[in-house]
Amino acid sequence: MVMFSLVAAHTWLDLETVAQLASGASEVSEAVSSDAISGVITLSTCNRVELYAETGANNVEQASTEILQSIADATGLSYDTVASAFQLYRHDAAVRHLFEVGSGLKSAVVGEREIAGQVRRALIEAREAGRTTGGLTKLFEAATRTAKDIGAQTALGSTGRSIVSVALDLATELRAGTSIVGGTRFWQDANILLVGTGAYAGTTLTQLEARGAKNVAVHSSSGRAQQFVEERGGWALALGGADVEGAFAEADVLIGVSGGERTVSAEQIQHLREGASHRLTVLDLALTHDFDPGIGDLPAVDLITLESVKMAAPTEQQASITQAQQLVDGAVSDYLTDRRERTATDAIVTLRGHTMSVLEDEMARVQERHGCTAAAEEVQLAMRRMVRQILHEPTIRARQAAANGTLEEYEAALETVFGLEVGDTAKHNPQNGRAPETAAPLVDTAAAQRRTA
Numbered sequence: 001m002v003m004f005s006l007v008a009a010h011t012w013l014d015l016e017t018v019a020q021l022a023s024g025a026s027e028v029s030e031a032v033s034s035d036a037i038s039g040v041i042t043l044s045t046c047n048r049v050e051l052y053a054e055t056g057a058n059n060v061e062q063a064s065t066e067i068l069q070s071i072a073d074a075t076g077l078s079y080d081t082v083a084s085a086f087q088l089y090r091h092d093a094a095v096r097h098l099f100e101v102g103s104g105l106k107s108a109v110v111g112e113r114e115i116a117g118q119v120r121r122a123l124i125e126a127r128e129a130g131r132t133t134g135g136l137t138k139l140f141e142a143a144t145r146t147a148k149d150i151g152a153q154t155a156l157g158s159t160g161r162s163i164v165s166v167a168l169d170l171a172t173e174l175r176a177g178t179s180i181v182g183g184t185r186f187w188q189d190a191n192i193l194l195v196g197t198g199a200y201a202g203t204t205l206t207q208l209e210a211r212g213a214k215n216v217a218v219h220s221s222s223g224r225a226q227q228f229v230e231e232r233g234g235w236a237l238a239l240g241g242a243d244v245e246g247a248f249a250e251a252d253v254l255i256g257v258s259g260g261e262r263t264v265s266a267e268q269i270q271h272l273r274e275g276a277s278h279r280l281t282v283l284d285l286a287l288t289h290d291f292d293p294g295i296g297d298l299p300a301v302d303l304i305t306l307e308s309v310k311m312a313a314p315t316e317q318q319a320s321i322t323q324a325q326q327l328v329d330g331a332v333s334d335y336l337t338d339r340r341e342r343t344a345t346d347a348i349v350t351l352r353g354h355t356m357s358v359l360e361d362e363m364a365r366v367q368e369r370h371g372c373t374a375a376a377e378e379v380q381l382a383m384r385r386m387v388r389q390i391l392h393e394p395t396i397r398a399r400q401a402a403a404n405g406t407l408e409e410y411e412a413a414l415e416t417v418f419g420l421e422v423g424d425t426a427k428h429n430p431q432n433g434r435a436p437e438t439a440a441p442l443v444d445t446a447a448a449q450r451r452t453a
Contacts, residue, residue: 001038001054001135005094006067006086010047010108013085015306019287021085022049024074028067036063039133041126041140043101045118046163046200046287046306047108052098052140054133064088092336095139099328099335102143103150108310109166110321111156114203116147139335146331153327155320163285164204166309168211171253171281174302187211193251194218194236195290196258197228204257204285205232217247221262248272255283256290266294269301285309340402347398347411347422354420355387 008021022044028051040053055063072082089097097106102119104111123140126132132140150156168187175186192213194201197220208216216236218225225238239247248254248264249272256264269291273280281302284291289305296303363380370376401410414420 001056001133002060002091003052003054003094003135003139004060004064004091005053005089005097006051006064007089007097008049008085008087009106010310011106015047015287015310017085018047018049020075020077021071021082022287024071024077024082025049025051027074028070036066039126039136040067040131041122041136043098043119043122044287045115046285047310048101048106050098050101052094052136054135060088060090092332095335096328096332098139098143099146099332100325102147103324103328104147104156105321105324105328107163108306109161109163109313111154111324112162113151114162114164114200116144116151119147120144138339142331142335146328149331150324150327154323156324161313162203162207163306163309164200164207166313167283167285167304168207170304170308170312171283171302174281174304175279185212187213190215190252191247191250192216192253192255193239193247195254195256195264196220196286197222197224198257200257200285201228202232204255205236209235217243219244219247220258245272249276251280252278253281253283254291255285257285258290263289263292264295265292266298269295270298273298341399347414348395350420350422351394351398351414351418352391354418355391359383359387 008018010018013021025042025044028040028042036055036059038054040051043050043052051067053063053067068083068086069079071077072079075082098119100106102116104113104115107115119140123132123137123144127137172186175190187208190213192208192215194204194208194216195218197218201218205216205218217239218229218236219239220228229236229238248269269280269282277300279300279302281304282291282295283304284293285306287306291303293303293305295301363376363383366376366379398410411422414422
């Protein structure tokens with residue numbers, strides 16, 4: 001089996017498009033054929049959507065086309081539009097890409113720690129839904145360990161920067177000098193309404209607590225606000241029903257992290273704030289907007305979006321990024337070496353199984369003719385020793401082939417000489433532990449496949 005990934009990210013797409021693709025990607029596992037794809041894990045964040053899949057060595061094009069078509073069907077976008085938005089990473093390039101993404105090296109805020117948790121949750125969700133495979137599980141677990149090591153060993157982990165922290169910093173700058181009870185006590189005195197109870201909501205609440213916020217209310221249209229607050233110590237206030245409208249009207253800060261289907265319009269905010277004179281800061285951190293962008297045009301209202309965060313994200317020191325990249329290089333090399341060794345083991349097991357099967361068949365015929373005599377047992381022991389000696393050199397050669405990237409030739413020899421098929425394996429020879437990360441839009445290849453289908 002081989003792994004590949006389909007990636008749509010903020011570096012070449014606007015976040016509205018990423019959000020639209022993410023909504024379709026959530027339905028991929030139910031739509032794709034199990035014949036073409038053994039497993040698939042969807043990683044969706046505030047600025048990227050990525051799908052990691054495992055398929056047969058010769059099925060990557062078919063499998064990627066099937067995934068893209070399911071996203072097109074779910075979103076109502078044309079196939080070509082969806083295909084042009086994604087880039088395809090094959091084999092070892094897909095491995096490296098996930099390790100870098102999980103470590104925060106490809107984030108809008110370089111080194112953000114939230115992405116590591118999202119990688120971990122993506123695996124958990126796929127496992128619970130029965131959509132993953134052993135290979136994909138090992139890949140995501142290795143990526144998570146690498147992210148943890150980078151967080152512990154580099155300055156990227158010590159900065160604590162994230163999408164949420166940068167957004168809150170922007171809000172602090174906007175409100176500098178305003179008077180709630182003195183500008184320096186903005187977060188301590190502000191009335192804050194947090195909309196949403198997902199993973200980002202938990203991170204946001206933690207960040208607010210660290211900044212000294214005291215007056216935080218939480219609302220969720222799903223009714224999870226009370227449970228969400230209780231699980232985090234119960235220091236924030238869970239709101240529901242008519243209390244929500246009052247909280248909107250009195251809020252100094254609104255933070256949206258729900259990413260639900262409901263969007264608060266500019267007209268609703270204007271109505272709720274009728275007669276209010278205090279300034280309002282709105283942080284819309286949901287990939288699918290919790291607040292209408294038109295809110296930013298209302299008087300005395302500041303709007304901070306993910307695009308704002310992306311533009312304001314600080315540039316990390318190059319030394320920290322270089323150190324993190326070196327750790328990724330080592331982790332990728334270790335992972336690929338381990339994977340090649342596992343693949344060599346498959347070839348060795350196949351050859352040994354074939355040889356021992358032939359031996360057992362011959363010994364069964366001997367025993368049928370001569371019975372279970374002492375002589376027959378001596379012959380069997382001698383033949384087993386001989387088989388082990390014969391297999392010793394092929395076993396060493398298999399491990400050498402795996403180490404130097406020529407296992408494909410070894411497997412081809414097994415098939416040519418013995419008619420044995422080891423199975424589809426990831427046949428890719430990384431250079432110095434680092435595979436070239438070749439990725440390109442899929443529209444031409446995939447469209448051609450559909451035309452010839």
